Amino acid sequence: MTETLADEDQKLVVLARGALARAEARSGAAVRDGDGRTYAGAEVRTKTLTLSGLQVAVASAISSGATAFEAAVLVNGDADDPGLATLHELSPQAYAYVTDAAGRPQQRLGGADV
Numbered sequence: 001m002t003e004t005l006a007d008e009d010q011k012l013v014v015l016a017r018g019a020l021a022r023a024e025a026r027s028g029a030a031v032r033d034g035d036g037r038t039y040a041g042a043e044v045r046t047k048t049l050t051l052s053g054l055q056v057a058v059a060s061a062i063s064s065g066a067t068a069f070e071a072a073v074l075v076n077g078d079a080d081d082p083g084l085a086t087l088h089e090l091s092p093q094a095y096a097y098v099t100d101a102a103g104r105p106q107q108r109l110g111g112a113d114v
Contacts, residue, residue: 003105005097008032012073013103015040019053020075020101027076029053029083033061034068034091054083054096062090071111072096079109 005013012030015038020028023042029052030040041056051059054074061069069091074081077098087094088110095111 003108005105009071009073009097010103012038012040012071013075013097013099016053016057016073016075016099017103019057025053027053027074029057029072029074029077029081031057031061031072031087032070033066034070035066036070037061037064037066039064039066052081052083053077054081055086056083058083058086069094074098075103076101079107084109 015030016028019040019042025042028042030038032038039057039061041053041060043053044051069087072087079098096109097105098107099105
């Protein structure tokens with residue numbers, strides 16, 4: 001994929017990569033809600049809890065009052081991320097980019113212009 005991300009989507013990449021680095025995780029994610037606020041998270045893996053970075057970011061947004069989403073970025077994630085179901089449950093029109101670890105877009109999922 002050779003698509004260049006818009007500035008607002010590139011901001012999500014930066015936030016997701018930051019969450020990934022802070023948590024020393026394999027993957028991270030960030031979302032932009034319907035009001036333009038952003039939330040980031042890294043995957044959580046313990047004996048009793050397993051969440052993808054996108055699930056963490058979406059849950060953070062919802063717990064902060066978000067009711068709709070515009071976009072998401074999954075850094076070093078994949079198209080089978082369980083957080084996508086929740087993202088699209090609340091906002092079927094939301095799109096997501098899956099990037100490699102460096103933040104280069106690999107795949108776009110959802111959205112009106114796909």
